[in-house]
Amino acid sequence: xxxxxxxxxxxxxxxxxxxxxxxxxxxxxxxxxxxxxxxxxxxxxxxxxxxxxxxxxxxxxxxxxxxxxxxxxxxxxxxxxxxxxxxxxxxxxxxxxxxxxxxxxxxxxxxxxxxxxxxxxxxxxxxxxxxxxxxxxxxxxxxxxxxxxxxxxxxxxxxxxxxxxxxxxxxxxxxxxxxxxxxxxxxxxxxxxxxxxxxxxxxxxxxxxxxxxxxxxxxxxxxxxxxxxxxxxxxxxxxxxxxxxxxxxxxxxxxxxxxxxxxx
Amino acid sequence: xxxxxxxxxxxxxxxxxxxxxxxxxxxxxxxxxxxxxxxxxxxxxxxxxxxxxxxxxxxxxxxxxxxxxxxxxxxxxxxxxxxxxxxxxxxxxxxxxxxxxxxxxxxxxxxxxxxxxxxxxxxxxxxxxxxxxxxxxxxxxxxxxxxxxxxxxxxxxxxxxxxxxxxxxxxxxxxxxxxxxxxxxxxxxxxxxxxxxxxxxxxxxxxxxxxxxxxxxxxxxxxxxxxxxxxxxxxxxxxxxxxxxxxxxxxxxxxxxxxxxxxxxxxxxxxxxxxxxxxxxxxxxxxxxx
Numbered sequence: 001x002x003x004x005x006x007x008x009x010x011x012x013x014x015x016x017x018x019x020x021x022x023x024x025x026x027x028x029x030x031x032x033x034x035x036x037x038x039x040x041x042x043x044x045x046x047x048x049x050x051x052x053x054x055x056x057x058x059x060x061x062x063x064x065x066x067x068x069x070x071x072x073x074x075x076x077x078x079x080x081x082x083x084x085x086x087x088x089x090x091x092x093x094x095x096x097x098x099x100x101x102x103x104x105x106x107x108x109x110x111x112x113x114x115x116x117x118x119x120x121x122x123x124x125x126x127x128x129x130x131x132x133x134x135x136x137x138x139x140x141x142x143x144x145x146x147x148x149x150x151x152x153x154x155x156x157x158x159x160x161x162x163x164x165x166x167x168x169x170x171x172x173x174x175x176x177x178x179x180x181x182x183x184x185x186x187x188x189x190x191x192x193x194x195x196x197x198x199x200x201x202x203x204x205x206x207x208x209x210x211x212x213x214x215x216x217x218x219x220x221x222x223x224x225x226x227x228x229x230x231x232x233x234x235x236x237x238x239x240x241x242x243x244x245x246x247x248x249x250x251x252x253x254x255x256x257x258x259x260x261x262x263x264x
Numbered sequence: 265x266x267x268x269x270x271x272x273x274x275x276x277x278x279x280x281x282x283x284x285x286x287x288x289x290x291x292x293x294x295x296x297x298x299x300x301x302x303x304x305x306x307x308x309x310x311x312x313x314x315x316x317x318x319x320x321x322x323x324x325x326x327x328x329x330x331x332x333x334x335x336x337x338x339x340x341x342x343x344x345x346x347x348x349x350x351x352x353x354x355x356x357x358x359x360x361x362x363x364x365x366x367x368x369x370x371x372x373x374x375x376x377x378x379x380x381x382x383x384x385x386x387x388x389x390x391x392x393x394x395x396x397x398x399x400x401x402x403x404x405x406x407x408x409x410x411x412x413x414x415x416x417x418x419x420x421x422x423x424x425x426x427x428x429x430x431x432x433x434x435x436x437x438x439x440x441x442x443x444x445x446x447x448x449x450x451x452x453x454x455x456x457x458x459x460x461x462x463x464x465x466x467x468x469x470x471x472x473x474x475x476x477x478x479x480x481x482x483x484x485x486x487x488x489x490x491x492x493x494x495x496x497x498x499x500x501x502x503x504x505x506x507x508x509x510x511x512x513x514x515x516x517x518x519x520x521x522x523x524x525x526x527x528x529x530x531x532x533x534x535x536x537x538x539x540x541x542x543x544x545x546x547x548x549x550x551x552x553x554x
Binding site: 012091102115116143147245 | 267270273274275276277280281289290291356357370371372377382384386394427428481487488509513528529536
């Protein structure tokens, strides 16, 4: 191996170590009984914490809640985002650049800024504690991202593709479902991926919109911090919360990089 | 060239309606609160621009703004070069291994925000792996009471969280460069730096611009990680804009919190605007080069 090759190998190992070290620590802690219980001495090694998650209804429910609103959010972003992305990719119109800037402005709005009025607004329309509410609010930052990503994928397809479908007598909605979506499937996957992870890791909105029920996984973890925190259980829950994201990364690994090519 | 058709606005309607409901209306509400003193939702008193005057005349606010600006600058100047260098290195590797590294670097992106700092604090406990490594190296990390250490830890954690995004996007840009460019550079026996400056950098600038923008605004308003690590301490040394705002929301002073939120929002928007303008100037300059 050449000297440059060795240097690269060393660089990679150092970088991988840096990224993986906190995760290894979390794994190790999650497999250790940090508080112990009857028949489970402190420091014993095993799946004790994971069994604990399955046995606690509040933790089980939180996983279901998170999955529900994150999936709903992905659906909302795709349904609202696809037509907008198509329009921006295919036509020029009065105010098109301003519309993009408008979206950008809200992508960069810190959630804390909007948290209070969103709480009051959603309380008024009865969407507190509901997964639909959180899924809608997460559109603030995910819809702009979805539109950008989908737009760049649609723009890469020649216009003649649309015209062929229309000549064949397909309506616009038929064209969307039968032609456009299959043609930009990797783009839909990448958009879904980014919406999924940004919604999955978000905490501010998810916290204020769940007052008494529908707590997400992030809140369930926060609730585990008490006077005597069971670090093993916290870490088991954290490791658990990584599973869907890591699966998503694996699924889109070959397309993940194409999404953010943006024209303004 | 795209045809001009104002009927395309009809396609913006679903997205527009959602954004009006979840973003525009709440934003208008914040603007409205910022001119009022809110005791309860029924007892509201008009105070005009008093909150704004109070905020911009407070030295603490300007100190927080300075700290936020410094943090953003440091975060970007560490993460961007490191991310580009990593992407360049990955391009030299076999694709399979490059993909493995990309996946590995993306994992921190899917960690819930409130556990990012928690993972590092668990690692750095004296009995944790990181704590043991540090003590073997005779290093001592005092992030609770030494400001420099707190800053270093926050920067480290933030870099851990976001480096993957920079690498993934830079790598994507580099992968799309046609081999012909490199061959031409080799014929001209261009230096490694020249290849980077005139071939690679222009090709990845589109991806870099969006990652820079995202990093800029997200680091400028960083909250959860800083709050977990040391709650703005020691002695306000890591009290950023968002932490001041968080204090007021927690204290239920909605009027002043709303005014502060508006001020912060204006700063973020100004940053974005300057950024977009710089980008346009840069594009024109690049266009002048044949």
